[in-house]
Amino acid sequence: MIYIRKRFLLFLTISGVLGVLLFAIGAESGVIAAVSNRIAPEVETKSYRYQDVPLRISLPATTAVTEDYYSSGELLLNSYLQDDALNYRGYIQIWRVADPEGFIRRSKMNSNYNFTSFEHRKISHQRYQGFLVSWAAQLQDGRHVSGRDYILQKKGESSQFLRISLVAEGTAFPEKLKEVGERMFSSLAWN
Missing domain, CATH: 1.20.5 (Single alpha-helices involved in coiled-coils or other helix-helix interfaces)
Structure with missing residues (x-):
C-alpha cells in the first residue's frame, strides 16, 4: 500500500x-x-499610416480617422478617432512635451470631468516607455464616461510623447476596448 x-x-x-x-x-x-487571442472576440483591423509623420498603427477596420497637423506649440498631431460599431471615440496625438507624468497631473487638474477613479502606472514595450492612465468620470450633464490613455515616449528620447486615448460611455471601461487599446499599443511603429 x-x-x-x-x-x-x-x-x-x-x-x-x-x-x-x-x-x-x-x-x-x-x-x-x-x-x-482566439478566445477573445475578434475585431477586424487595418494598418493605418499617417501622412505627415512617421507613424503607423493597427486600428479597428470600423474606426474613422481625421488628421490635423500643427507646426508650432506643444501639440504637433491631433488625430480624432470615431467608431460607431465599437462605441468609442478617441485621439492619437503627438505632443512636444518632455515630462509626460507632469502632463498627466496637469490634465487631470485642469479637466472639466468629475473623476470617480483615476490611476496611472508605468508601462514599457519594445521601443517605448510611459504610462497607462485608466479613469472614469461623471460629466456635467450626469452621464458617465471611462477611458484609457497610453502616454508613450521613445526609449532614450524625451522631447515628445505620443498619446493614444480611447473613451467609452459608462462607468467601467469595456473589456473589448481594453483589448483594442492593447492591440493598438503593441502594433505601434513610431519612428
Missing part, C-alpha cells in the same frame, strides 16, 4: 513539473498568446 502511494505521489510530482514546463514552453513560443 505504501509503495503504491509513493508511486502515485511521484506520478503527481512528475505530471506537475511537466505541466509547468509545457506551460513555460507554450508561453515562450507564443502558443498560449495565440490561443488567448
Whole structure:
C-alpha cells in the first residue's frame, strides 16, 4: 500500500513539473498568446499610416480617422478617432512635451470631468516607455464616461510623447476596448 502511494505521489510530482514546463514552453513560443487571442472576440483591423509623420498603427477596420497637423506649440498631431460599431471615440496625438507624468497631473487638474477613479502606472514595450492612465468620470450633464490613455515616449528620447486615448460611455471601461487599446499599443511603429 505504501509503495503504491509513493508511486502515485511521484506520478503527481512528475505530471506537475511537466505541466509547468509545457506551460513555460507554450508561453515562450507564443502558443498560449495565440490561443488567448482566439478566445477573445475578434475585431477586424487595418494598418493605418499617417501622412505627415512617421507613424503607423493597427486600428479597428470600423474606426474613422481625421488628421490635423500643427507646426508650432506643444501639440504637433491631433488625430480624432470615431467608431460607431465599437462605441468609442478617441485621439492619437503627438505632443512636444518632455515630462509626460507632469502632463498627466496637469490634465487631470485642469479637466472639466468629475473623476470617480483615476490611476496611472508605468508601462514599457519594445521601443517605448510611459504610462497607462485608466479613469472614469461623471460629466456635467450626469452621464458617465471611462477611458484609457497610453502616454508613450521613445526609449532614450524625451522631447515628445505620443498619446493614444480611447473613451467609452459608462462607468467601467469595456473589456473589448481594453483589448483594442492593447492591440493598438503593441502594433505601434513610431519612428
